[in-house]
Amino acid sequence: MIETRGLSKTYGRGVYALRDLTLTIDKGEFVFLTGPSGAGKTTLLRLLLVQERPTEGEVTVGGRNLARLTAAEVQAYRRSVGFVFQDFKLVPRKTVFENVSFVMRVLGTPVEVQRRRTYQVLKQVGLQHRLQAYPAELSGGEQQRVAIARALANEPSLILADEPTGNLDPDLSVEIMTLFRDINASGTTVLVATHDRSLITLTGRRVVHLEHGQAGAPA
Amino acid sequence: MRALRYALDEALVSLGRAGRTALMATATIGVAFFVLGGFLLVLTNLQRVVEDWASSAELSIYLHDETDDEARDRMAERLAGDPAVAGVEFISKAQARGRFQRDFPELADVAEALEENPFPASFEVRLRDGGADDAGAIAAAMEGDPSVADVRYDRRWLSRLSALVAGVRVAGLAVALVLVLGAALTVMAVVRLSLQARRDEIDIMLLVGAPYAYLRGPFIVEGTLQGGLGATLALVVLWGGHMAAGAGLGLTWQALAGTGAIAFLSAWQALSLILAGLVVGALAGMVASRGAR
Numbered sequence: 060m061i062e063t064r065g066l067s068k069t070y071g072r073g074v075y076a077l078r079d080l081t082l083t084i085d086k087g088e089f090v091f092l093t094g095p096s097g098a099g100k101t102t103l104l105r106l107l108l109v110q111e112r113p114t115e116g117e118v119t120v121g122g123r124n125l126a127r128l129t130a131a132e133v134q135a136y137r138r139s140v141g142f143v144f145q146d147f148k149l150v151p152r153k154t155v156f157e158n159v160s161f162v163m164r165v166l167g168t169p170v171e172v173q174r175r176r177t178y179q180v181l182k183q184v185g186l187q188h189r190l191q192a193y194p195a196e197l198s199g200g201e202q203q204r205v206a207i208a209r210a211l212a213n214e215p216s217l218i219l220a221d222e223p224t225g226n227l228d229p230d231l232s233v234e235i236m237t238l239f240r241d242i243n244a245s246g247t248t249v250l251v252a253t254h255d256r257s258l259i260t261l262t263g264r265r266v267v268h269l270e271h272g273q274a275g276a277p278a
Numbered sequence: 279m280r281a282l283r284y285a286l287d288e289a290l291v292s293l294g295r296a297g298r299t300a301l302m303a304t305a306t307i308g309v310a311f312f313v314l315g316g317f318l319l320v321l322t323n324l325q326r327v328v329e330d331w332a333s334s335a336e337l338s339i340y341l342h343d344e345t346d347d348e349a350r351d352r353m354a355e356r357l358a359g360d361p362a363v364a365g366v367e368f369i370s371k372a373q374a375r376g377r378f379q380r381d382f383p384e385l386a387d388v389a390e391a392l393e394e395n396p397f398p399a400s401f402e403v404r405l406r407d408g409g410a411d412d413a414g415a416i417a418a419a420m421e422g423d424p425s426v427a428d429v430r431y432d433r434r435w436l437s438r439l440s441a442l443v444a445g446v447r448v449a450g451l452a453v454a455l456v457l458v459l460g461a462a463l464t465v466m467a468v469v470r471l472s473l474q475a476r477r478d479e480i481d482i483m484l485l486v487g488a489p490y491a492y493l494r495g496p497f498i499v500e501g502t503l504q505g506g507l508g509a510t511l512a513l514v515v516l517w518g519g520h521m522a523a524g525a526g527l528g529l530t531w532q533a534l535a536g537t538g539a540i541a542f543l544s545a546w547q548a549l550s551l552i553l554a555g556l557v558v559g560a561l562a563g564m565v566a567s568r569g570a571r
């Protein structure tokens with residue numbers, strides 16, 4: 060599903076956020092990405108979402124070389140990826156419902172299906188009663204759960220999550236991880252960057268440990 | 279269709295929020311199109327008058343006193359046979375003097391006292407509608423005739439007037455174009471502002487994979503709406519002005535120009551103006567929304 064070969068990313072001169080990273084993640088895998096702060100976890104996820112372009116090497120996802128996609132193809136590719144970022148990235152002007160259902164709306168999903176599916180994913184994160192709220196009216200944890208619901212809504216083939224439980228209490232964190240596991244069980248590839256060792260232990264899946272932009276043995 | 283619907287919804291919301299700035303842009307477009315429409319209105323009416331006058335042009339052909347009746351009849355026949363000619367009237371020397379005495383009663387005695395009648399005989403030729411262009415040809419032919427002393431026709435100053443109208447048209451269009459360009463720039467500035475106000479939102483839309491039609495569409499629609507609204511507003515104001523002017527100046531104009539009431543722009547012209555407003559707005563929106571990526 061995901062393949063990187065000699066992947067490097069430098070910001071400015073000589074600072075490697077990622078250095079010569081070669082990594083394969085199979086379709087349907089659930090992988091944790093760990094490593095100290097500044098190791099390059101977010102950088103890898105940004106490359107996978109084509110927010111950044113590699114300095115060297117290549118990334119392919121589902122056979123697509125991300126560096127070769129046209130602007131329109133990048134958009135189509137992104138619609139097949141669900142992401143949860145540290146800073147949620149919710150549109151403040153849109154309600155919870157609109158935020159979660161946007162991609163379905165773009166794809167022309169029938170309105171009833173949009174409603175049903177949005178309700179369903181919001182229920183999974185325990186926010187079905189806040190459909191008409193605006194992001195500013197929600198707590199940090201609630202916003203994070205809306206972002207998770209949005210990532211799930213479109214039944215993507217790949218989910219990228221950067222500290223998806225950073226703002227959640229332990230119980231909720233476990234629940235969210237269970238959610239990701241269920242999604243993964245239905246065939247979606249999941250890549251989660253996190254510091255939370257307890258979650259990793261609990262979930263018991265493959266761990267990729269990054270250090271100074273390079274993959275090392277899990278500590 | 280879906281993208282269009284979305285764009286329309288979003289544009290309306292955005293326009294609602296932009297409020298005063300959007301109104302300013304619409305007003306600027308309105309002013310530009312008011313000037314453009316005003317020029318069109320004035321030009322159309324001037325053009326009509328010039329054409330009217332040109333088509334009712336007359337030709338006066340003065341004859342030498344020595345011209346005999348035979349030569350005179352031949353000329354009358356020739357003129358009457360010309361397809362551009364609507365009618366020919368012969369004014370004899372005596373009739374010419376009579377007319378002068380009628381027009382200037384104080385000088386009637388002077389004219390009577392003269393030993394010899396100084397007034398030449400003439401043909402007064404009325405041209406058919408649209409025959410104004412032939413006036414020159416007829417005049418040239420007649421000037422070559424030995425019995426003809428002089429040919430007068432009002433064609434010369436009419437063509438000068440036509441040239442003047444053409445000049446006004448060029449100048450007017452140039453001014454209007456500059457104004458329309460200014461209006462387009464204003465719309466661009468407003469669209470760019472609302473784009474900047476929503477920069478974060480656009481970045482998020484990009485990340486979730488919104489197609490470019492969804493990203494740029496709202497801004498293009500926003501520009502289009504401003505342009506169309508501005509042009510329509512201009513037409514409405516122009517129409518109001520036309521009605522007011524018609525009430526105040528209508529009779530003077532009719533007396534002066536000798537044509538009917540001041541005409542408003544034709545439906546075709548009005549529609550073209552609105553269409554132009556829409557196009558200018560759309561283009562401005564398109565250019566401004568290129569930043570949405």
Ligand SMILES: Nc1ncnc2c1ncn2[C@@H]1O[C@H](COP(=O)(O)OP(=O)(O)OP(=O)(O)O)[C@@H](O)[C@H]1O
Pocket residue numbers: 070071075076094095096097098099100101102103
């Ligand atoms: N936009 C940027 N400009 C310059 N340097 C950057 C930029 N983004 C990241 N870096 C640098 O790249 C390196 C990797 O950063 P990255 O955000 O990928 O780390 P991370 O593993 O996600 O860390 P954390 O666990 O704290 O989130 C860091 O040294 C960081 O300073």
Ligand SMILES: [Mg+2]
Pocket residue numbers: 100101102221
């Ligand atoms: Mg990070």
